[in-house]
Amino acid sequence: MYREHSTVINAPASVVWRLTTDVVKWPTFMPTVQHVELLTPGELRVGSSARVKQPGQTTAVWTVTRIEPMTEFTWETRRMGLRMIGRHLLAPAGDGIRNTVSIEVVGRGSGLFALFFGGMIARVMRQESAAFEKAASQVSAG
Structure with missing residues (x-):
């Protein structure tokens, strides 16, 4: 299964990237995430892990498998015998940034x-995209 959602955010790439990779702060602006505990100190890097709690789901440990500054953050978990790969991709789009989330x-x-x-999952991804867009707009405005 593959699902993705993209939205163009009118904010600097650095703002969107910071929101994307500061996973501990996701619960403050994203309704689809209740709690994130970083298990590896410091900035995200390949091998970093975080314990993530989402509404209606058991807690899962996600591990970063790829990170390209300002471009891509990919992590994965295993649940119910399945491998789940979450990607956050940023790309220039006119005056903004195309933010693509996928699973x-x-x-x-x-x-x-x-x-x-x-x-x-498709609904959750739309909510996450909207949350990133709203948070980036608020950070950029003030």
Whole structure:
């Protein structure tokens, strides 16, 4: 299963990148995240892990697998026998930044997972995109 959502944010790339990678602050502006505990001190880097609690889900540990400053932050977790890969991609778009969030679910049972949870995941991704856009606008404005 693969789902993604993109939105163009009219804010400096540095603001969107900081919001994207400061995962501990996500619960302050993103309704889809209740709590994030960074398990690896310091800035995010390949191998960094965080314990993430989202509404209606058990806590999961996500581990960074790729980070390209100002461009990409990818992390993954394993749940229910499935590998889940979350990506945050930033790219220039006119006067703003295209912010793309995606989730890829692979493994035996991913088709059933998509059938039962695909719609919910698409809604969550739209909410996350909107939250990044709103937070970036607030930071840029003041």
